[in-house]
Amino acid sequence: MNWQNLQTKLAGKGYIASSELSMALHISLALERPILLEGDAGVGKTQIAKTLADIHDTELIRLQCYEGLDASAAIYEWNYQRQLLSIRAMAERTGERDGDSRTAIDDIETRIFSVDYLMERPLLRAIQQEKPPVLLIDEVDRADEEFEAYLLEILSDFQVTIPEMGTITATSKPIVVLTSNGTRDLSDALRRRCIYNFVPYPDRATELAILGARCPAVEPALAAQIVSFVQSLRKEDLEKKPGIAETLDWAAALGGLGVNDITADPVALKASLVCLLKTEADQAAIPSEVAQRLAGGAG
Amino acid sequence: MAVTRFLTRARIAERMGDFIRHLRAHGVRAGMPETEASLGALRLVDAGDPNDVRLALKAICASDVESFARFDELFSAYWLNAGKQRHDHTSTQNRSHQKNSLTNLLQKSSLPSADGSGSIDTPDNDNGGEAESSGEGKLIATQVTNRNAVDMREFILPDDEARATETARRIANAIRHRRSRRRKAARQGDGLDMRRIMRKSVATGGEPLQLLRLRRPGRPVHLVSILDVSGSMQLYARVFLSFVKGLIGNDQRTDAFLFHTSLMCVSDALRDNDTLRAVNRLSMMARGFGGGTKIGASLRTFNNQYASRMVGRKTVIIIMSDGYDTGEAQEVGDALARLKRRGCKIIWLNPLLGWKDYAPVAASMAAALPHVDYFAPCNTLGSLAAIEGELERL
Numbered sequence: 173m174n175w176q177n178l179q180t181k182l183a184g185k186g187y188i189a190s191s192e193l194s195m196a197l198h199i200s201l202a203l204e205r206p207i208l209l210e211g212d213a214g215v216g217k218t219q220i221a222k223t224l225a226d227i228h229d230t231e232l233i234r235l236q237c238y239e240g241l242d243a244s245a246a247i248y249e250w251n252y253q254r255q256l257l258s259i260r261a262m263a264e265r266t267g268e269r270d271g272d273s274r275t276a277i278d279d280i281e282t283r284i285f286s287v288d289y290l291m292e293r294p295l296l297r298a299i300q301q302e303k304p305p306v307l308l309i310d311e312v313d314r315a316d317e318e319f320e321a322y323l324l325e326i327l328s329d330f331q332v333t334i335p336e337m338g339t340i341t342a343t344s345k346p347i348v349v350l351t352s353n354g355t356r357d358l359s360d361a362l363r364r365r366c367i368y369n370f371v372p373y374p375d376r377a378t379e380l381a382i383l384g385a386r387c388p389a390v391e392p393a394l395a396a397q398i399v400s401f402v403q404s405l406r407k408e409d410l411e412k413k414p415g416i417a418e419t420l421d422w423a424a425a426l427g428g429l430g431v432n433d434i435t436a437d438p439v440a441l442k443a444s445l446v447c448l449l450k451t452e453a454d455q456a457a458i459p460s461e462v463a464q465r466l467a468g469g470a471g
Numbered sequence: 472m473a474v475t476r477f478l479t480r481a482r483i484a485e486r487m488g489d490f491i492r493h494l495r496a497h498g499v500r501a502g503m504p505e506t507e508a509s510l511g512a513l514r515l516v517d518a519g520d521p522n523d524v525r526l527a528l529k530a531i532c533a534s535d536v537e538s539f540a541r542f543d544e545l546f547s548a549y550w551l552n553a554g555k556q557r558h559d560h561t562s563t564q565n566r567s568h569q570k571n572s573l574t575n576l577l578q579k580s581s582l583p584s585a586d587g588s589g590s591i592d593t594p595d596n597d598n599g600g601e602a603e604s605s606g607e608g609k610l611i612a613t614q615v616t617n618r619n620a621v622d623m624r625e626f627i628l629p630d631d632e633a634r635a636t637e638t639a640r641r642i643a644n645a646i647r648h649r650r651s652r653r654r655k656a657a658r659q660g661d662g663l664d665m666r667r668i669m670r671k672s673v674a675t676g677g678e679p680l681q682l683l684r685l686r687r688p689g690r691p692v693h694l695v696s697i698l699d700v701s702g703s704m705q706l707y708a709r710v711f712l713s714f715v716k717g718l719i720g721n722d723q724r725t726d727a728f729l730f731h732t733s734l735m736c737v738s739d740a741l742r743d744n745d746t747l748r749a750v751n752r753l754s755m756m757a758r759g760f761g762g763g764t765k766i767g768a769s770l771r772t773f774n775n776q777y778a779s780r781m782v783g784r785k786t787v788i789i790i791m792s793d794g795y796d797t798g799e800a801q802e803v804g805d806a807l808a809r810l811k812r813r814g815c816k817i818i819w820l821n822p823l824l825g826w827k828d829y830a831p832v833a834a835s836m837a838a839a840l841p842h843v844d845y846f847a848p849c850n851t852l853g854s855l856a857a858i859e860g861e862l863e864r865l
Contacts, residue, residue: 175516175526195516195526202515203508210536244666252665259677281673354536354779360500363534370539411809 174198186385187216187223188378196369197224206327206348208312208363211371214415216382217351221308224347231305233346235294237315243322247295247332255284285336295322296332299342307346313356320362327365374416376403382416387423397434397467398423404466405448410457414448422447434467441467475550484510491532493549499538505531521551661686694725695781697773699792701731701764707822711791711849716741726781730769736777764795766835767802774809784814791820791849794836804838816844824848 175191175198182189182197189197197220200207209217225232235246262280283289292300298307309323326332330342350366352358374382379399383390390398398419406413414422425444426434434441442460449455458466477486484506491506508531516523525546533539662685672679696715700708715727726738740752782788788810796803807817819839824847840846 175523191522192526192529195523196530199512199515199527199530203511205508250666250669252669255669256672256677256679259673263676277673284669284673356783357535357780360534364500364504366534367530368534368539369530370533370536 181227182223183385185223185226187219188374188381188385189220190374190378193220193369193371196367200367201347203367204345206350206366208350208352208358208366208368209371210352210354210368212373212413212415213353214417215371215373216416217371218308218310221306221349221351224349225306228304228306228347230303230347231301232308233294233298233301233305234308234310236310237312237319239314239316241315241319243319245293246319247293247322247326248334249291249293250285251289251291255289258284258289287337290334290337295326296340298346299326299330299332299344300340301344301346304344305346307348309348309350311353312350312362313352313354313358317359320359324361324365327362373406373413376400379403379416379419383419383423386420387427389427390423391432394426394432394434395423398426400469401434401466402448404469405458408458408462408466410449410454412450412454414450418448418450435464438464483513490528490549494532494538494545497541497545499532499542499545500534501532524550693781693783693786694789695728695786696725696789696791697728697730697734697770699731699764699766699790700729701795703764703793703795704791704822707791707849715791726777728769728773728777730764730766732765732768734769734772764792765798766792766794766796766839767798767800767806770803770806770810774806778810778813782810782813782815786813786815787818788815789818789820791822793821793823794833794839796833796835798835800834800838803835804842807839807842811842817842818845818847819843820847820849822849 175195178198178201179189179191179194182194196207199205209220211217221234222232259280262276262283294307298305312320312323327348330345331339333339350362376399379402380395383395383399384392387395402414402419402422422444425447426440429440429444431437431440431444438460441463445455445458445463449458481489487509488506491501491509494501509528512527512531513524516527518524525543528546529539529542533542664683664685667683668679668681671681671683698704698708698711698715700712704711726736727741729735729737811817821836
């Protein structure tokens, strides 16, 4: 399979990828390396993972990162409640039997630190699947720097070390997709293990194609208007520029409002802008007149 | 598209190694693993198609936004005969490193009597260097205190300036060490360490007798200093540059910017090992522009380009400016408000504040004040030292 093939396949599933992105995906799949996607929010980074899972007809395992995420939430955790109950139960039983307490304790230990008492979290689950899943590590920049260190072991060797049990090696190598919004800079070590791609806002033609693929119900004339409007809106000085997700939302909203021409109804236009402008300052920055001017330019 | 005709014959592996070196010379972080992966990738694509190869190598070698944006140019320069000159910035840095080791060597051989405390890093600062390496006695301390009270505009002699540089470096050093000190592991913690509790309770038949706790250690603060080097600040610029240089040191968690009408990132230049040369380089960079100060526009550039990467809740931004602005005052307020929303702390150091009867009436200064956490004078070295305590509190 070459990269043009992959691009066509992605397009078949409704994801319009640039040639740079398709090539990066192709290389990362072929070399079995994770792919790191950077770009503003709403340019379709997360969607790639979903589409990949769709293409390979496999499970998507998602790990949403947040500040304070640690190994016990991302890799594995012992089931403490069960462990406690089990220890109590075993202790009572050995108490009745009056057996050799030394072996009893060893017995308890081997039992409560076995697979039965292990709760798999996304990363461990991802390497224990029969069929290689797509592992999406979303917004990795939100997690602490320490967490990157855990990731390094998993991403380079595809194995997890549990002190009580030993090392668990991957039964199948997952397809790893990392996304980052640039909240903080990622470490070089992590970057260098990944194939990198920066996902920009799409150009006009690409966005039209995306809109056509995702919302086929929208009339071509309206679609062109929508795309032009959003493209010119991105050139305004906004805090949060609308991404593709916002464009799609907006197209759906306009459809719901029964709007066929965005220049025709200023009130509906202004009202529907809540789909595109997500902060108070941005809404204030685009008053009705500006919106109409942009819409006029788009028409 | 003209493909480069190389003068000598070489195998593809050598050529690829050469290309990676070419990338490295232009500031892209790439090395052996990239060479290897690139060669592997050639098998996956149509190696005869320059565009395919470009896309493939880009996916492998680029590792951040900056290198991603510059890759096409670098690729064409090497493979497609576009002929691009070496990037100026890196070349001076490389050269300066070599020169640095050379001067060190010369110094070592010519001054065998000086002990190895290593504070001599400026060739034309011999007197000061010897005085310092001879001991850390009170004599120097008192000299420094005397200097501390003098307004920095009055430093004229190069000797004075060098001493100021050294003092600024020490102050900055103190700040850096202070803030990177981690909290000691305490008995009191905000979470239970279930894992260790379970372990211990096995011995007591499942009774968790000992409650062990977890606590997150404090993380050091990310310092970002933004220095005004416009005409009105020229008198202070050198001393401030030294101060900023001291803050930066070799710590990766600090960044520095200069601005007058535009903003530039100087973190790398400041990591130069030779203090005096770094300051000279920066003074030259700062002098290269001129005419007015655009605080608002510069801060906005910072917001747009760098803030998302550098500014978070654990960031302290130190702005050193007198607040005299030729741009819109409102813009300064807006930019700071937006910056503030990222959760950082903003310290504004104003040399004029140390003067008698100064009131922040400059429009930009007034617009900035509501968003500033700490507004302090910085016309003397003593006042610079005072912000050390402030950094601790923040």
